[in-house]
Amino acid sequence: MIRESSIRRAASLLGLLTLLVPPLVLAQAPAFPFSAEARTHFDVPYVPTPQVTVDEMLRLGGVGPGDFILDLGSGDGRIVVTAAQKFGARGMGVDLDPHLIYQSEERARAAGVEDRAKFVQQDLFKTDLRQATVITMYLLPGVVRKLRPHLLALKPGTRIVSHDFDLEDWKPDRMTTIRKNVMLWIVPAPVAGRWQVRVPLPPIERQLELELTQRYQEIGAHSRLNGIPAQVWEPKIEGERISFVVVDSSDRENEATLYFSGRVDGDIMEGEVVQGVGASRVTSRWRAVRAPR
């Protein structure tokens, strides 16, 4: 208890200093002199992320030339520089320590990527997260807890990569363990609510009323197909992509499985619906509109 609250207080006292703090620090946290003087990084040992882990974070994040990486607590800048150097991505690192910012800029110049790898001395909570397609971080649980709602509100499909520290009850979409745990989260589109779905599949146009509940990327669904309750199976969301399955049992002799997949764009969802399999498969478009809340 004492340890937990000390860490939280430390986080706030340190102005949410976003250094690359090793797990070692967590274990030793209570011994640290958490006083008002401990505002600077100089009291916190800085240990860089191993290059193998940096590589794995960028690989799992699916970083490519079109991406903009935002590294929260960028340390010596190795993540942003690696992303620029090896993937041709652009990026920005934020850190509170002016010395580390200077070191990062030197590193970017040495790698010849200073035009694509920028470093800024600022608080991560004052940083505009929306410019990023990929956010990398290595932050203490207390900071993550405060940051989480901001991450969840980002553009659907934004990728978040962390190592060692997770986002607590927001489960990662993927995880690999190569020496360290590296986790990927994909910001899910907000889909909770009631949706009216038009399914113009021959022979009749079906009306699907879809009610979705959501907790991060986990969704629950209920539906009525032409007014008759129909169960929704395998509902999934990844970024803005959604998929689910409805079994149409209105014709008892001739049940049909409808496979929906599509994209969410605000209060509209659109995509493809497939009925049947193999040679008897029929494909059509579907469109859904969210009922005003």
Added chain:
Amino acid sequence: MSGARAIMAGALFALSTVAPAASPAASPDVPTPYLPSTSVAVDEMLRVASVAPGDLVADLGSGDGRVVIAAARDYGARGLGIELDPRLVEESRANARKAGVTDRVEFREGDVLTADYRDATVVTLYLLPNLVERLKPRLLAMKPGTRIVAHDYGFSEWKPDRRVVISKTYLLYVVPAQVGGRWRLRAELPDGPREYDFELKQSYQEIKGGAQAGNGYLPAFEARLEGDRISFVMVDDSASYRFEGRAVSSLEMEGVVRTGLGRDLTESRWRATRILREGPTDRES
């Protein structure tokens, strides 16, 4: 005391009435009752197995032949049905004629426990748990990569590679290659070849292990096996090496190893030859 006894008696009564009917092992003369799969279930089994024109789909306990006929008619695959009940075999053949797929399907009267379906690339089954369990050793010994789809009841211990729930539960198992044991692994890395004593422990499709190198033990991270395809990652000298390949036989594996990222990515070959064979994977080795 008497309450406990009453519960015990109740439990025994329940067992004595239910168990024999539901368990072919306890009473070998009682076959699995024939419950035709719905068309939704037939579709889903074939979809989960990713049936394609080159496949031979064997349905164990093929009933009126609907799974086999759908595989031939809707997917252009070939089909083989094994069914104990001769009347259902006749009915299947008639159904195949009606569907116009007689040239691509075959129905045999026989016991699923002894029938020969070793050429099948896909096996579908909708059988009671006890029978599914008795089929396990034979199915596990099929060619690596063979896809097995069980409906409702799966195997004990052998975890499905994929599980789909659409009204019913469909379990996909991919027969894993036997890769447990000791290997001599040689990787032709950009900075010269490297050789390792590589050891894998296997329990069904789950594998773990690592390499003995000059500078210590290198664990294989993210080790995966699907059919004959194997992948793992080794970390040495601050670089990770991503191995991907296949077991070409029970004695050989080969593939590519990637290191570096993005623009610095390099690809080279690796090959492994078996040093010593381990026991069957049924036992946790």
